[in-house]
Amino acid sequence: MTALLLDVRDLRVSFPMANGMTEAVRGVSFSVAPGEAIGIVGESGSGKSVSALAVMRLVAQPGRITGGEILFEGRDLAALDEKAMRTVRGRHISMVFQDPLSSLNPAFTIGQQLVDTVRAHRPAATREAARDRAVEVLELVGITEAGRRLTSYPHEFSGGMRQRVMIALAIACEPKLLIADEPTTALDVTIQAQVVALLWQLREKLGLSVLFISHNLDLVAEICDRVYVMHTGNVVEHGDVEDIFLRPQHSYTRMLQNCIPRIEGVEPWSAAARSSTGEVAP
Amino acid sequence: MTSQREPEILLEFVKARKEFVLDDGLINRLTGKRRLLRALDDVSLTVRRGEIVGLVGESGSGKSTLAQAAVRLLTVDEGYVNYRGENLASARGGALKDFRRSVQMVFQDTGSSLNPRKTVGRALDESLALRGLARARRAERSNELLNLVGLEGVLRQRYPHQLSGGQRQRVAIARCLALEPEFLVADEPVASLDVSLQSQIIRLLLKLRNELGLTLLFISHDLALVSHISTRVAVMHAGRIVEEGPPETVLRSPSDPYTRALLAAIPKGIKGRRARRESALLSASAHKEAAE
Amino acid sequence: MSVAEKRPLAEASHVMAALQRIWQGARLNWATTTGAVIVLVAIGAAIFAPLIAPYDPIEIAIENKLLPPSAEFWLGTDHGGRDILSRVIWGARASLTVSLLAVVIGVTGGVLIGLFAAYHSGSWVEQIVMRAIDAIASIPLLIWAIAIIGIVGVDSVDIGPFTFTNVHKLLILIGLLYMPTLARITHAVAQVEMTSDYVKARRVQGAGNLAIMFGDVLPNCLSPLIVQATLLVAIGIVVEASVSFVGLGVQPPTPSWGSMLADARNYVFSGEWWLPVFPGAAISLTVIGFNLLGDGLRDVLDPRRSTGRLLT
Numbered sequence: 001m002t003a004l005l006l007d008v009r010d011l012r013v014s015f016p017m018a019n020g021m022t023e024a025v026r027g028v029s030f031s032v033a034p035g036e037a038i039g040i041v042g043e044s045g046s047g048k049s050v051s052a053l054a055v056m057r058l059v060a061q062p063g064r065i066t067g068g069e070i071l072f073e074g075r076d077l078a079a080l081d082e083k084a085m086r087t088v089r090g091r092h093i094s095m096v097f098q099d100p101l102s103s104l105n106p107a108f109t110i111g112q113q114l115v116d117t118v119r120a121h122r123p124a125a126t127r128e129a130a131r132d133r134a135v136e137v138l139e140l141v142g143i144t145e146a147g148r149r150l151t152s153y154p155h156e157f158s159g160g161m162r163q164r165v166m167i168a169l170a171i172a173c174e175p176k177l178l179i180a181d182e183p184t185t186a187l188d189v190t191i192q193a194q195v196v197a198l199l200w201q202l203r204e205k206l207g208l209s210v211l212f213i214s215h216n217l218d219l220v221a222e223i224c225d226r227v228y229v230m231h232t233g234n235v236v237e238h239g240d241v242e243d244i245f246l247r248p249q250h251s252y253t254r255m256l257q258n259c260i261p262r263i264e265g266v267e268p269w270s271a272a273a274r275s276s277t278g279e280v281a282p
Numbered sequence: 283m284t285s286q287r288e289p290e291i292l293l294e295f296v297k298a299r300k301e302f303v304l305d306d307g308l309i310n311r312l313t314g315k316r317r318l319l320r321a322l323d324d325v326s327l328t329v330r331r332g333e334i335v336g337l338v339g340e341s342g343s344g345k346s347t348l349a350q351a352a353v354r355l356l357t358v359d360e361g362y363v364n365y366r367g368e369n370l371a372s373a374r375g376g377a378l379k380d381f382r383r384s385v386q387m388v389f390q391d392t393g394s395s396l397n398p399r400k401t402v403g404r405a406l407d408e409s410l411a412l413r414g415l416a417r418a419r420r421a422e423r424s425n426e427l428l429n430l431v432g433l434e435g436v437l438r439q440r441y442p443h444q445l446s447g448g449q450r451q452r453v454a455i456a457r458c459l460a461l462e463p464e465f466l467v468a469d470e471p472v473a474s475l476d477v478s479l480q481s482q483i484i485r486l487l488l489k490l491r492n493e494l495g496l497t498l499l500f501i502s503h504d505l506a507l508v509s510h511i512s513t514r515v516a517v518m519h520a521g522r523i524v525e526e527g528p529p530e531t532v533l534r535s536p537s538d539p540y541t542r543a544l545l546a547a548i549p550k551g552i553k554g555r556r557a558r559r560e561s562a563l564l565s566a567s568a569h570k571e572a573a574e
Numbered sequence: 575m576s577v578a579e580k581r582p583l584a585e586a587s588h589v590m591a592a593l594q595r596i597w598q599g600a601r602l603n604w605a606t607t608t609g610a611v612i613v614l615v616a617i618g619a620a621i622f623a624p625l626i627a628p629y630d631p632i633e634i635a636i637e638n639k640l641l642p643p644s645a646e647f648w649l650g651t652d653h654g655g656r657d658i659l660s661r662v663i664w665g666a667r668a669s670l671t672v673s674l675l676a677v678v679i680g681v682t683g684g685v686l687i688g689l690f691a692a693y694h695s696g697s698w699v700e701q702i703v704m705r706a707i708d709a710i711a712s713i714p715l716l717i718w719a720i721a722i723i724g725i726v727g728v729d730s731v732d733i734g735p736f737t738f739t740n741v742h743k744l745l746i747l748i749g750l751l752y753m754p755t756l757a758r759i760t761h762a763v764a765q766v767e768m769t770s771d772y773v774k775a776r777r778v779q780g781a782g783n784l785a786i787m788f789g790d791v792l793p794n795c796l797s798p799l800i801v802q803a804t805l806l807v808a809i810g811i812v813v814e815a816s817v818s819f820v821g822l823g824v825q826p827p828t829p830s831w832g833s834m835l836a837d838a839r840n841y842v843f844s845g846e847w848w849l850p851v852f853p854g855a856a857i858s859l860t861v862i863g864f865n866l867l868g869d870g871l872r873d874v875l876d877p878r879r880s881t882g883r884l885l886t
Contacts, residue, residue, distance in 0.1 A: 263533055
């Protein structure tokens with residue numbers, strides 16, 4: 001049994017509000033083994049994004065981690081100071097966010113941002129070596145003519161391409177774990193499928209572990225091995241993806257399942273039938 | 283099939299065209315560097331009374347432009363948009379007033395479709411005033427409208443920021459109903475809501491449609507959602523309607539490649555995972571064979 | 575459950591709720607409270623001057639001239655034997671009348687111009703209006719004031735049944751010169767608000783353009799306008815003082831902080847420190863007060879603040 005790559009135990013994150021501290025994450029535990037793709041599913045306010053940010057120690061001030069352990073390869077990230085954490089971020093654990101437009105710095109070319117990232121974690125690398133690596137990762141994420149595109153600015157790319165660039169930035173330093181927080185939510189469904197396929201490919205090629213966060217159960221089920229379902233700061237159910245998807249135990253998971261309109265359920269029906277029931281088919 | 287006449291055509295787009303100017307400005311105008319974006323490209327669409335027409339399109343397809351043209355927030359450059367036979371672009375005075383009463387719109391972003399500085403009660407009162415309701419009766423009618431959408435009358439004192447996203451959308455719907463319309467254009471009405479709320483709002487819309495006899499033009503990027511609730515589905519891409527028909531037909535036997543791409547891209551949950559696994563195994567064994 | 579249900583304030587009427595919110599905000603923010611207190615004191619002095627000033631500010635009494643601060647004359651006397659304290663109190667009238675009324679004029683005109691320009695957004699009308707505004711705003715306020723009063727003269731002007739004293743001329747002039755700033759703010763915010771969904775919703779409902787501009791767009795422009803207006807009051811005080819200092823503002827013997835400073839010019843180095851210090855302090859303190867209040871209002875009215883809420 002290989003050791004877990006990421007083992008989060010009883011994580012608690014709180015935010016000070018006008019009327020006291022509010023716990024956004026209330027004792028959440030999840031784990032990622034090497035090579036696994038784990039999904040965290042929940043709606044807004046479930047605490048899924050905050051949990052992911054907590055792993056990266058990027059919870060927005062004045063929020064704080066108020067309890068639990070975040071064991072990455074045995075080391076508790078929650079106990080690290082900021083300097084040590086910076087060696088982990090980008091190098092061992094990387095993150096991709098929802099909105100690629102605001103996640104990439106619009107004032108710099110993507111080449112500059114890639115090179116900066118590479119050299120931040122490998123200060124000994126020469127400019128040429130960093131540049132070569134930048135081209136390498138751009139090609140890895142499927143951007144053609146990568147060499148030429150190094151001098152392009154983020155706004156010159158479409159949404160889907162920008163997300164690919166973000167993924168390239170994230171894998172540039174060969175992290176072991178990639179956290180993707182709603183990476184496709186802002187994208188069209190056709191582009192979404194491409195990005196998901198890309199993540200799947202990268203898993204295979206690079207042996208990357210992925211922590212995929214989304215509100216879309218169908219999407220998570222497509223690429224993840226195990227799924228955690230979160231609701232108001234707690235994990236209400238977790239297990240193998242097939243179990244969660246086909247045999248949900250918790251009422252919330254069942255509700256999530258039922259609410260998704262799926263193509264398979266559409267039956268030929270006359271207008272009369274539709275107007276009498278007015279129901280959304282399960 | 284009975285031999286009754288087809289229901290009356292309410293909304294009709296006839297070869298509608300709308301272009302937007304990008305890079306506008308004095309210098310660009312002079313040097314001819316302005317670009318034109320054709321948001322609606324010869325669009326023809328008919329919505330008859332009682333129908334629920336679902337329009338599916340991704341970003342940039344022109345669906346929002348179509349929605350705005352349908353409620354006359356903008357007029358088309360070429361072609362016609364008619365409501366009950368009247369050309370919207372040339373409607374004036376009384377005809378325009380009738381149109382404004384008959385057709386209402388539900389917007390996507392609940393945060394911005396309600397004026398943040400007006401209480402729910404005030405927003406409803408203003409709409410009822412536009413309906414011509416006497417001042418004395420407005421409070422009572424506001425309560426009725428709120429109840430109709432599943433909210434309590436006490437919410438009239440609230441500001442939009444004090445409501446949840448789902449509540450705001452219900453208020454927006456109530457505001458539409460204040461005008462007692464016969465036609466509702468819903469432009470991505472649930473896109474900004476959680477999935478559990480989505481089904482609630484959809485159910486509400488369908489309930490209201492049945493109880494009040496409304497006709498719906500439902501616009502969304504979600505093909506599956508639209509297929510479930512529509513009597514007819516139209517797929518829009520790059521300013522054109524590329525596919526149209528009953529939902530089953532569009533889903534099972536799409537004729538347009540874009541529709542097929544759309545269908546292929548929809549996440550398929552466990553089935554998608556199994557398919558992916560299978561194709562991965564197949565290509566792995568193909569590689570092995572090639573290597574041998 | 576929504577936050578509002580936990581707060582009993584939600585049940586109160588709009589005005590009461592808004593006042594209470596401001597009060598709560600003030601208690602948390604000492605700077606704003608200080609500003610508000612200073613402003614209230616200044617306004618109080620201006621309004622109640624006849625009641626609270628210990629001496630007549632105008633009557634000359636040479637026997638008392640140039641007396642340092644004492645129990646009898648708290649802030650000393652000037653070269654005419656007049657009590658400085660009383661003159662400072664009465665001086666508040668001139669300063670605040672000019673600055674407050676000028677802001678009222680500026681806001682009224684500026685808002686109308688800004689809304690007008692925003693309504694015609696994208697057309698040449700808007701361009702002409704905004705560029706004219708820019709042209710006026712390109713010359714500093716003080717230079718405009720001095721130039722125009724210098725040309726028109728400081729005597730009272732009779733137009734029909736109305737008599738415009740120099741103070742009236744000054745406040746009208748300053749008010750006109752405030753319009754560009756306020757028009758710009760209104761125009762900028764209105765332009766953005768007009769693209770919002772709730773404006774579109776009102777259009778779809780059939781609301782008229784005027785109703786939309788004044789009922790929907792304008793209230794959403796109020797926050798930055800109120801803040802700017804408060805800051806402009808502070809500027810107005812300085813402008814009035816400056817113009818009076820050079821003799822083009824409030825005419826003697828009416829007390830004004832600026833003219834008191836002008837009178838004190840001759841005594842700066844001869845040891846009668848109380849002549850310039852107290853009027854100068856009055857100007858500084860009042861300006862600081864309005865600035866603090868303006869900053870505080872900005873924080874309270876900022877819709878992005880998590881606990882701060884909008885006024886109705």
